Amino acid sequence: MKNFTLIFMLLLTFLSCKKDKDVITTPIDQFGTYNPTYILPRVLTYLPPMENPDFNKMTEEGVRLGKSLYYDNILSTNGLSCSSCHLRAQSFTISAMGPVGTAVLPHVNVGWQKAFGWNGGENHLDNVALADLAEGNPFLEANNDSILNRFKRNKNYQILFWKAFGVKITEITLPERQKYISYSLAQFIRTLISGDSKFDKFVRGETALTPSEMNGYNIFMDDNRGDCYHCHGSAGNPLWTDRDYHNNALNSSFTGVDQGRFLVTGDPADMGKFRSPTLRNIALTAPYMHDNRFATLEDVVDFYSTGLQQSPYVDPLMNHIAQGGAQLTASDKADLIAFLHTLTDSTFINNAAFY
Ligand code: HEC
Numbered sequence: 001m002k003n004f005t006l007i008f009m010l011l012l013t014f015l016s017c018k019k020d021k022d023v024i025t026t027p028i029d030q031f032g033t034y035n036p037t038y039i040l041p042r043v044l045t046y047l048p049p050m051e052n053p054d055f056n057k058m059t060e061e062g063v064r065l066g067k068s069l070y071y072d073n074i075l076s077t078n079g080l081s082c083s084s085c086h087l088r089a090q091s092f093t094i095s096a097m098g099p100v101g102t103a104v105l106p107h108v109n110v111g112w113q114k115a116f117g118w119n120g121g122e123n124h125l126d127n128v129a130l131a132d133l134a135e136g137n138p139f140l141e142a143n144n145d146s147i148l149n150r151f152k153r154n155k156n157y158q159i160l161f162w163k164a165f166g167v168k169i170t171e172i173t174l175p176e177r178q179k180y181i182s183y184s185l186a187q188f189i190r191t192l193i194s195g196d197s198k199f200d201k202f203v204r205g206e207t208a209l210t211p212s213e214m215n216g217y218n219i220f221m222d223d224n225r226g227d228c229y230h231c232h233g234s235a236g237n238p239l240w241t242d243r244d245y246h247n248n249a250l251n252s253s254f255t256g257v258d259q260g261r262f263l264v265t266g267d268p269a270d271m272g273k274f275r276s277p278t279l280r281n282i283a284l285t286a287p288y289m290h291d292n293r294f295a296t297l298e299d300v301v302d303f304y305s306t307g308l309q310q311s312p313y314v315d316p317l318m319n320h321i322a323q324g325g326a327q328l329t330a331s332d333k334a335d336l337i338a339f340l341h342t343l344t345d346s347t348f349i350n351n352a353a354f355y
């Protein structure tokens with residue numbers, strides 16, 4: 001009991017001596033030893049393992065930190081967190097437009113992409129959040145002094161960073177701090193893996209498709225009808241994207257963000273090209289296209305059926321451009337949409353590991 005009182009008195013003295021009452025400096029013994037548990041991303045049928053780079057190998061502790069930051073507005077001055085725009089129930093996107101005139105991209109199987117953003121402007125997932133943390137960026141309106149001060153007041157984060165990376169987050173330089181924040185977010189995003197849609201189960205022989213869904217898939221795969229598979233995957237490519245850039249005949253003239261990949265490469269051949277979006281969870285992610293112009297999947301299918309816009313930049317894989325579209329019948333359109341609904345993975349959006 002005496003010892004207890006003594007410690008209490010010492011603590012009081014210590015606290016009253018502190019200059020900044022808000023600053024919590026975690027004593028060294030509370031950090032514990034740095035001994036992370038390495039983990040591997042889940043494997044999906046037909047896909048090579050997801051990238052897990054040597055400089056940022058996934059660990060339980062890194063993912064835990066990334067998840068915590070993803071849902072926390074501690075990184076922003078505008079009150080937003082990553083999860084404000086990337087909503088789990090909508091496959092980690094949102095119906096609203098982003099701040100720079102592009103739709104919010106979902107976070108599903110993102111770790112398999114080769115470049116990031118609608119036009120592939122960022123080459124490394126590990127660096128994606130660095131842009132968000134730059135001062136003046138409209139996404140989080142981050143202020144690096146206030147982020148540092150919040151970490152100084154937050155013992156929990158000081159411990160989480162230590163356990164994930166063996167660093168004292170309040171004592172390292174700004175670029176290092178930003179790096180570890182970004183690395184942990186990348187680790188969490190790499191865990192957002194979906195492989196349990198009705199169609200995945202069909203491929204694994206665990207369930208059957210209805211005749212309408214099956215016909216829809218055949219239309220998707222048929223050069224003379226839907227002709228979607230060149231760009232949007234197939235049973236053998238469960239990413240439901242070729243991860244490449246195409247001009248899918250949305251526009252006949254191009255200004256601003258509509259210029260797409262041209263803004264990254266400056267090559268006129270890239271005018272109006274965007275990365276083929278994944279169709280996984282597509283029924284959850286309305287509205288559609290880089291500018292959210294289509295409210296429903298019916299609108300999208302009508303566009304591919306009769307709404308294509310001629311321009312010198314249309315992708316050669318748009319086989320039906322001369323006729324203005326695939327000219328699908330009403331029942332073919334309905335079947336195609338029924339098939340697209342089989343790509344919804346409700347176990348993914350309800351996975352308790354993700355929140
Ligand atoms: C204000 C809304 C908003 C917030 C907040 C936000 N994002 Fe995004 N995010 C977007 C938009 C919009 C895009 C698409 C941008 C583009 O390519 O034009 C995007 C794209 C991405 C991508 C690329 C996905 C792909 O498939 O290429 C990643 C990764 C990402 N965000 C991660 C994050 C992380 C991590 C945070 C938190 C630090 C965050 N986002 C916060 C709106 C937001």
Ligand code: HEC
Pocket residue numbers: 220226227228229230231232245246247248250273274275276277278279282285287288289290291300301304315317318326336
């Ligand atoms: C030549 C490649 C190509 C073909 C063929 C193609 N698409 Fe696309 N698709 C794209 C690209 C690129 C985008 C994004 C365009 C944009 O936003 O400007 C897109 C967008 C979409 C979207 C909206 C995705 C989202 O998240 O907003 C849907 C849905 C879609 N396509 C379905 C189909 C269907 C169904 C077919 C067949 C009838 C088809 N696509 C054929 C390349 C293609």
